[in-house]
Amino acid sequence: MDTFIEPIGRLINEFSKLPGVGRKTAQRYAYHIIGMQEQEALAFADAIVNAKKKVRFCKICGNFAEEEICPICRERDPSVICVVKEPKDVVCIERIHDFRGAYHVLHGVIDPINGVTPNKLHIRELVERIEKGNVQEVIMATNPDVEGEATAAYLAKLLKPLGVKVTRLSRGIPIGSELEYADEATLTRALQERKEL
C-alpha cells in the first residue's frame, strides 16, 4: 500500500521541487495545506499562478517587473549601475537602504565548464546602457567566488574602454564575526586590502 493517497503524494512531490526541501519537509507543507481552510488554499494556489503570469523582466535592467520598466529604473539615479548575478541579489542590496543608483541583472555568471559563456548573460544590454552615455560608475556586485570574480574581471575589461569607472564591492572579514572563523582566503584578502587608520 502506498504511504500516501494520490492527491497528497502529488502535492508532496510538488513541494519537494522547492530548493532545499526534502521529502519530510514537503510532507509537512502538504499536510499544512490540507489542514487549511479551502479559501486559504485556493489563495495560495492563485498566488503561484498570479506571480508566474504577471512577473516579467524589466527591459532596462533585467530585474523582475510587473510593467515594461521596473520601479527602480523608473525612479532612481541611472548614472550609477550596480551589476548583480540574480534578481534576489537586488533584494539583498535594497535591504541596506543605502544604495540610490540603478541595477543590472546578468541572470548568471560566466561559467564555461557549465556552458555559461558571456553571450548567454545580459551583458550586451549592459554595454548598450553604457554606450547611451550618462553612466558614470558601474559597481560589480557579483559573488566573491571563482565565477563571480571572473565575471567581474571580464566586465571590467569590457567596460573600462567605454570611459566608465568600474568598481568592485570590498571583500574582507564580515562585520560582527571573529578572525577565528574567517576562512583563509578571506583572511588573505583582508590582509592584502588592509586600510590605513
Place this chain on the structure above:
Amino acid sequence: MDTFIEPIGRLINEFSKLPGVGRKTAQRYAYHIIGMQEQEALAFADAIVNAKKKVRFCKICGNFAEEEICPICRERDPSVICVVKEPKDVVCIERIHDFRGAYHVLHGVIDPINGVTPNKLHIRELVERIEKGNVQEVIMATNPDVEGEATAAYLAKLLKPLGVKVTRLSRGIPIGSELEYADEATLTRALQERKEL
C-alpha cells in the same frame, strides 16, 4: 519603495504561512516558482487545489482519504487499533512496515489549557468502533509528552470497561543513541521500565 513588486510579495506572504518558513526561505521559494516553466508552476498550483478538493476524512478512522473509507480501513485487520494524534502519525507508523492493524486518528490531544476537551476529539467514534465488537486491542500511540500521556490515560480509563485490551507504546532510550544524550525523564522511564534479560 517596496522591496518586492506586488505579485512576488503576495507569493512570499503565502509561502511564509507554511510551518517553519520565515521570510527569507519564503523568498527563496517564491523566486524558484518564478524561475519555473509556466506549465510547472501551474501544475504546482493545481496540486494544491486538487489536494484541498479531493482529500477528506475516512468515516471510520479519521485519517485522510479520497473515498469514504480509507485504503487501510478497507484492507487491514480491524481487531487491533492504533490510536494517534494526527494523520501524519499514521505515516510514521506505516513507514516501519511492521504494523498490520488499523488506526484511529484523534485529530488532537486533550489540552484543557488550550480549550481542547475530550468532546472536541474523535473519541466518540473510537468508542463506537469498540462497542461494535471485534476489537481486541487498542494501542495508544499518542506522543510521550504531557498531553499525549494524559490523553492515553484518559482513553485507557474510558475503554477498558468495554472489555478491550489497552496498551501503550514503550518509552525509553532511542535505539542508536547514547545514554549521555538521553534527557532525565527518558532515563528515569527507561530505568523504571527495565526488562529482564
